Amino acid sequence: MLVPTLVFASWVFTEMMVEQTAGESFCGGCHTMGPMVAAYRADIHGGAGEQGVKAKCTHCHIPHDNPVNYMIMKSRFGIHDAWAQLTYDLDSIDWQAKRSHSENYVFDSGCLQCHKDLQRASESSAVSFVAHRPYFLGTIESKCVTCHDRVGHKNLSERLATASMGE
Amino acid sequence: MDRIKTFAAVLLLLTCSTVLAQQSGSAINTDAGDMSDIKTIAVTRGLTEAGRNCITCHRDLDPGIVNDWKQSRHGHVGVSCIDCHAVAADSPTALQHEDVFDMKKYDTSLLDRDVYISVLVPPSTCARCHAMEHEQFAASGHFRSYHQIVPKDNLHALVEVHEGRNIPELMTAPGETGCMQCHGTKIKLDENGRPTPDTWPNAGMGNVYPDESTGNCSACHTRHKFSLAEARKPFACASCHLGPDHPDIEIFENSKHGHIYNTQGDEWDWETAPGAWEPGDYRGPTCATCHMSGIGELLTTHNISERLYWNGWAKRSEMRNSTDPMSPLLGNGPEGRKKMKQVCNSCHGTLHTDGFFAQADKAVQLYNVGYYDPAKKMLDELGEKGLLKDNPWTDEFQIVFYHLWHHEGRRARQGALMGAPDYAHWHGFFELQLDLYKLEELYEKRLETGQIE
Numbered sequence: 055m056l057v058p059t060l061v062f063a064s065w066v067f068t069e070m071m072v073e074q075t076a077g078e079s080f081c082g083g084c085h086t087m088g089p090m091v092a093a094y095r096a097d098i099h100g101g102a103g104e105q106g107v108k109a110k111c112t113h114c115h116i117p118h119d120n121p122v123n124y125m126i127m128k129s130r131f132g133i134h135d136a137w138a139q140l141t142y143d144l145d146s147i148d149w150q151a152k153r154s155h156s157e158n159y160v161f162d163s164g165c166l167q168c169h170k171d172l173q174r175a176s177e178s179s180a181v182s183f184v185a186h187r188p189y190f191l192g193t194i195e196s197k198c199v200t201c202h203d204r205v206g207h208k209n210l211s212e213r214l215a216t217a218s219m220g221e
Numbered sequence: 222m223d224r225i226k227t228f229a230a231v232l233l234l235l236t237c238s239t240v241l242a243q244q245s246g247s248a249i250n251t252d253a254g255d256m257s258d259i260k261t262i263a264v265t266r267g268l269t270e271a272g273r274n275c276i277t278c279h280r281d282l283d284p285g286i287v288n289d290w291k292q293s294r295h296g297h298v299g300v301s302c303i304d305c306h307a308v309a310a311d312s313p314t315a316l317q318h319e320d321v322f323d324m325k326k327y328d329t330s331l332l333d334r335d336v337y338i339s340v341l342v343p344p345s346t347c348a349r350c351h352a353m354e355h356e357q358f359a360a361s362g363h364f365r366s367y368h369q370i371v372p373k374d375n376l377h378a379l380v381e382v383h384e385g386r387n388i389p390e391l392m393t394a395p396g397e398t399g400c401m402q403c404h405g406t407k408i409k410l411d412e413n414g415r416p417t418p419d420t421w422p423n424a425g426m427g428n429v430y431p432d433e434s435t436g437n438c439s440a441c442h443t444r445h446k447f448s449l450a451e452a453r454k455p456f457a458c459a460s461c462h463l464g465p466d467h468p469d470i471e472i473f474e475n476s477k478h479g480h481i482y483n484t485q486g487d488e489w490d491w492e493t494a495p496g497a498w499e500p501g502d503y504r505g506p507t508c509a510t511c512h513m514s515g516i517g518e519l520l521t522t523h524n525i526s527e528r529l530y531w532n533g534w535a536k537r538s539e540m541r542n543s544t545d546p547m548s549p550l551l552g553n554g555p556e557g558r559k560k561m562k563q564v565c566n567s568c569h570g571t572l573h574t575d576g577f578f579a580q581a582d583k584a585v586q587l588y589n590v591g592y593y594d595p596a597k598k599m600l601d602e603l604g605e606k607g608l609l610k611d612n613p614w615t616d617e618f619q620i621v622f623y624h625l626w627h628h629e630g631r632r633a634r635q636g637a638l639m640g641a642p643d644y645a646h647w648h649g650f651f652e653l654q655l656d657l658y659k660l661e662e663l664y665e666k667r668l669e670t671g672q673i674e
Binding site for chain 2: 154179180181184185188189193194195196200201203204208209210211212213
């Protein structure tokens, strides 16, 4: 009886920790994430849309291709960020420059978790049909954020320019 | 009905203000005035309200642009001004009308304070819908158009010091009116996020935009019609590929392909879907047919380097063997030749195709071995002995050497590779032999006397 209870408890605990460390309050705990969180809160993906629906940080920034990889990547990014926070010269990080390779840290598998039926939905207008067809045909290498390069964080460039970082 | 009233109100306002402005006669107005009295465009189908609002004013202010658009495929599928010109508020090129223009004359109720627009539309914007074309372009030699001239100090010296006479406020004129208009430039912005006159307007192929994206779709598909048919016609290429150094449009016209095009091109079908535009729609190829079009099993490409064997513009022609768009040898020579032969063979028999390339390759090799190599050997030797002037443009040997590879040598090679006898011969090899004899004469005189004449 003890073993199943412990297994159940550890599962609940793990699930809870995964959820607790998924959103803006946890990720925004470090000052470096200030502009990103502020820009996110002003964006539709941060709940600023009419319906108040919001995606969590990990929904976009951790790959959702399979659960094992999800946990591995979440741990890897978590450890890296903690290490960076403690040892890097935070003032010298060029966040703006990092935005130009957002394909490396915004994952299509995350986008498609919510935008599940995008392929079919794209057929609703000529414009999105033309735009998304080569993506779903696999004839291009572009990722979601290659075209939607400012998704998720409204006016982040402006906020980064005015924010004083790394304090 | 409300819309009609709004249009009427706007028209009335514009007419009144125009009349008032004319009466006062004080302000110098460079606008063409309201040219909308003949045509009225009321587009609603498939457009957002913000998209319609652009057209409401700009059909009067920029009738040429709006007319282009309404005849375009974009107009057909409901892609309007705002779909390409709207940007995020924090984009480097973002602006709002009220910040830049005097809006007193206009109905500002149509302006949405949440919408930011950009004058410049970089290729990354086109790529949102035309991603495959953009990826192919970015892997082509056209991508390099501007990037490649950045490190060439001798070229900057030619354009600014020698052509621009080193006059501080005027020395960039040759570059701005010449180089930049085909090669493009790194576009700079003023304090309002609008492009500066030393970098804009230009129609250059290799522009680097403020968002760092490179290219210019409108170099071939001119705005605001972005026509497929236009880019298939040789004139799209001819606005840059002409003249003494790479007379490709002249070469085309000198060729039998050009002969057929000039005779019958008016009757051909220029609008067939990409990948399906094949012999029958036309009787002879244009630049786009051979270098880009999908024919039979060959796929359409926006990588114009893909079907090439030689580098036909370098000082010495070598086989292409690089995947780096910054390399002059970008491409895969043998694969490229195979693809080009597929194009040829869609009209010609293999005997014809193989024989043609045997002739052309021989001409390229003759240029390499018979002209460039000996000329380069003499140049190097004179350089080692200190018998070249520092200013190459006052040194007859260096001027003739430049013409040998940059003008005559390209004409001979490109003339041969694209079937233009007059360019291969009279503008090419005939001139090349004169160049080489001249170089030999100068070389021997300098070695004999130990002096530059």
